[in-house]
Amino acid sequence: MRRAFDTLFGRLVLIVIGMLVLSHVAWFAIIRFERDNVQTRFAVEEAVFLVEAVRQHIANTPNQPLPPRVRTVELDSPDVPRQPDGDIPPPLQRFIEDLKDRLPDGTDVRLNEPGGPPSVWVHGVKDTGWIVVPVQPLRPPRSRDRMLVWLALIFSTAVLAALFGAWQLQYPLRALAQAVGRFGRGQPTPPVPERGPRELRQLTHGFNQMVREVSQTENDRAVMLAGVAHDLKTPLARLRLRAEMMDDEKMRDGVVRDVESMAHIVDQFLVFAHDRPDGSEPVPVDEQCERIVRAYRAVSPGVQPVHLNLEAGPAFVLPAATLDRLLSNLLDNAHAYGAPPVVIETRRGAKGWVLSVADHGKGIAPDDLIKASRPFVRLDPARGGSGHSGLGLAIVERLARRVGGECEIGNRPEGGLRVAMTFPFDIATQPLAERRAGPQHEERAL
Template sequence: MIRTRLDSLRVQLLLLIIGSLVTAQAISLWLFVDERSLAVRAAIGAEAAGRAANVALLLERAPQDLHASILRAADSPLARFRVDAHAAVDHLDHRAGGAVEAGIRSLLGTEDTREIRVELHEVERAFPPMRTVPPHMAAMHRQMMHDKITGLELTLSIALADGAWLNIDTRFQRPPLQWPVFSAVSFGLTAALLIGVACWYLLARLTWPLRRLAQAAESLGRGEEGKPIPVAGPREVRDLTDTFNLMQERLVRTVADKTRIMAALGHDLRSPLTALRVHAEMVEEAETRDALVTSIEEMQDMVERTLAFARGMAISEPPETVELGDFLTRLKRDMLDAFQYETGAPLQIRLRPHSMRRALRNIIENAVRYGSDARVSYTREHDRVLIRVRDHGPGIPEAELDEVFEPFYRVETSRSRETGGTGLGLSIARSILRSHGGDVTLQNHPEGGLLVQLELPLSQNSDSQDRTGS
């Protein structure tokens, strides 16, 4: 059931649109987070540069005994100041620290040429405890940061006038991935509005005409009388609908013309045959008269069969939805138990009852005539139903299994109507089955006899009820 829904054009297009929206939103969020990271890095670099320049100037201008107090006051949970004999930065990384160095020199003065070293790299280790932070605040800070900070470390080394170095360690986390509530609500409303209103309406304009077209094609294949489909939807769908309507009109007209010609031909032959019968009765020689009458009667029978064949091809009876088991039971009763019937599971099938009854009668009567008995059963295979009629007769040569469906073809080569029919029974049956969107095939059973298999499409109501029940 789920796979069937996923095969729907509307569902696939909706999934494509939703996937595109989610992908676009994810890319936007990633770019937004990267921009935030760059902004935070620039802000912290600027703040570190300002504090480092001010502390360096203050240390050079303040007495020596105040240096320790100045360093303690400058410390913070994420920044550590100290004065060492050697620079903490042993190499230069101007790609990462050029902006920081420029900020420091702008605060120190343009004439200041002291050496400034900057290093920026990723770290993942515990930060040394700050001198000015109380123990309980340090513990809370470590717990909040899970005892270590994963992010970036900015190390500055500024040369002082007395030859010492001011070393500053500053660390900051990369900004975590955040999706504000407002952004989430905005995305949800936009997606709902786009999919629920615009896309659903547009997809409905596309899929509903296609579904209606598929139903019309199925009805035409079943032989039901089809009406022109209303033209709707996009231009391509409208062109397809116009083409289908034209094809349906031509097909129905062609079949009707051929059927009408055949019926008219058979009807017009009745008058000359009747006249021949009258003239034949006037022949005095008995042997000649009987031969002529027999030939004329055979021709009259063939004309009647031709008219019956034409009526079998005509699509005039309205289709009905019937339960196949009840339909076969009534047929068995009407034929005075001429065949054995194996009941099966209830199946709803759409057919023209009188035409289908005629097709089954022809096949069952052939089975009883040439195979001495007939056994009828049916099963369901996917969206089709198979009706099997088996006899225990001699069967049909393999080379003639397809030829027997040709009009007036007889396996029994004599012209006697007592030993064989006119050869139209199977032709009429196949025409009726194909007008229902099905077909009929013959095969010799491995255990002897002939197996006739009638294939018909299931009713859509039956199929939907079965899916609901399963």
């Protein structure tokens, strides 16, 4: 099961959203706290200014009327608010303390009774009465909804912009990962566009250069191998013709067998060197397996029995030429090294279609399993023989990977070798035009 945040893009999304949420919550708290502090400082400055203005007015122009909402009250007036005897809200307490700090020492500061217009009562040491001045409400009704709407809008815009940037950052890396997967499966790998940050461009450039060098090496080796194999076919044909003319029957048969073994090795060289996409028509694997087994029995009546266990159905299709080469190599390998019966099985697996060929022989030593599919590797002498070059399983793995499959070689618990090939559902049914297009089509698809 694929996890949503198991990809680079998913983790970038998680990090971006988490950081944006954290920063917006922090800014929201800071803005609210600073706004309350600013409001308190503004109210204190306004009250101090009004108190000083009233004192200057009383000292200089006592006969002039005071501004509205500003007045003086006698010390023994019953309207004087009482000193608060309980806890007052922290904002009001902070306001009173800040106001006392700004006024001379010994100044008494009180707030008017709740229910009236907000005002502050101030009595200094030199004042003859109480000075009453209005103040701004410390907690006026404010619309939180509007602030939350703006924060949500800014947050959504930032998330979309960050996700777009994360997608642009991981897209070249995703293309490179797909190319690495194709290269690892032995499929044609077109050059990956060199995009993204400098480090990623350098990595992509190095990968493209490596693919070109490996492909050039593989092409040179394939051309050399195909050329040698092709040039050997003509002298082998002449050698067989001359062997048929020998008078000694025993020697003639021995030479003919040696020539046939050499011709078989040459054919394996040619198949292994062939590196072009299979352009043959796709055929149902179950039906083709039955036809191949019938033809195999007809050509070699004395071979070991082959059992079929075909459960995939008509939906499992592969290119005809590839399927023929796969089964021919596996049946020849089972006939040469295994024991009867040979079982060909097809089924629908969890990751794709499965095609397997198993025998009931001794299998391969566990230490040699990792070397079984390497080209030109001959295992222990029990699996040797004339006419074999160590390419059978290497050809099988190469053919399976060429159509997007994976090959697994292992021993059966009850004895014998089992070669299982898994082909993804989408690759096994790839359209014929795409398979014939080869690397050019894949490059355009990128």
